[in-house]
Amino acid sequence: MRTAPARRVRPDTAEQILDVAERLVQMRGFNDFSYADVSAELGITKASLHHHFRTKAELGRRLIERYHRRFAEALAVIDRGGAGAPAKLREYVALYADVLRRDRLCLCGMLAADFDTLPRPMKLRIRGFFDENERWLAGVLEEGVRSGSIRLRGSARDAARMVVGALEGAMLLARSYGDAARFDAAADQLLAELVG
């Protein structure tokens, strides 16, 4: 079943850089982490970082692309599970909760706060990430409406947008109190409104 070649035990340098940068952005924001931070953590010089990612804007763009790809894969896994709409929604919420439990915000939620200061290629990809969230959620909600497990007041698209915003905001608030349970409580309330 596994057709890909065996993975290296140690990820290559570019991946390691993305790993560290991703965590720093999710915790501090795009403009509050530096090549120097990544350099110190990985034990290689800033000049070497520039060999892998020519500019910070390019590093930022690649960060979003990888995050989006992995998120889409997680959604595909949920889809393959074949659960009903309510269970799928709970799995979706769990993706957010897992991020928060590692003391991070959603990468794109954080970048949405930095939005005004970001280069255009990053802005477009942040929207692309949210668009995919909205599309997937709207599909699940419509499926739930058809099967009678979900009750919506407006369009599935508007409900999906509301849910994404509510979860991003709940993460933001929960982290300000260092209290992941705040996120869980908010998400539970939200789902209770949607699920019959």
Added chain:
Amino acid sequence: MRTAPARRVRPDTAEQILDVAERLVQMRGFNDFSYADVSAELGITKASLHHHFRTKAELGRRLIERYHRRFAEALAVIDRGGAGAPAKLREYVALYADVLRRDRLCLCGMLAADFDTLPRPMKLRIRGFFDENERWLAGVLEEGVRSGSIRLRGSARDAARMVVGALEGAMLLARSYGDAARFDAAADQLLAELVG
């Protein structure tokens, strides 16, 4: 009816500094505006800014305090209006929408994204702002439950927390698309779930 002394036409320098800094923080975040930005806009030197606000941390603290005070006054105005709970909720949402329409985020929503990088006095006051929002909203929701105009699934406190998060997140998302109508749609959905 007006008992306060007539206001100066030109606000004093400290207020002007707060005005400019507040807008910059709401648009760009606390770490992406500088004394140089404010200096250029007001036509006074950075050294003069330091005369009014010794450190950036102090300026940040004062920003939150003023924002909190003004917000509390706006809530008091809503209370004095004597409307029912659903109308009060709509007025509350309008406070957020007005901020967004000036291309800004909530000051404390933005600072919540910067949270990890902020000095402790600012962190405590950001929580204080959200606490007040939560307290006021919970009161309105309870009033609505008593009068039968609001239907809650959990506690008023949890519902209030969910609403604050959802509105902050909706602002964040709406601004990323430069589309204030996204906020309105999300807020309408949210209120529709609470109001009967």
Added chain:
DNA sequence: GTCTATAGGTGGATAGAC
């Protein structure tokens, strides 16, 4: 209360050797 001048640090980025 405002200015000039400057300190001391960090930012992203580049040249060129190995």
Added chain:
DNA sequence: GTCTATCCACCTATAGAC
């Protein structure tokens, strides 16, 4: 692919004259 060395812009903050 990694390094040393360096550039220049910008940051927050201070000293001291007016």
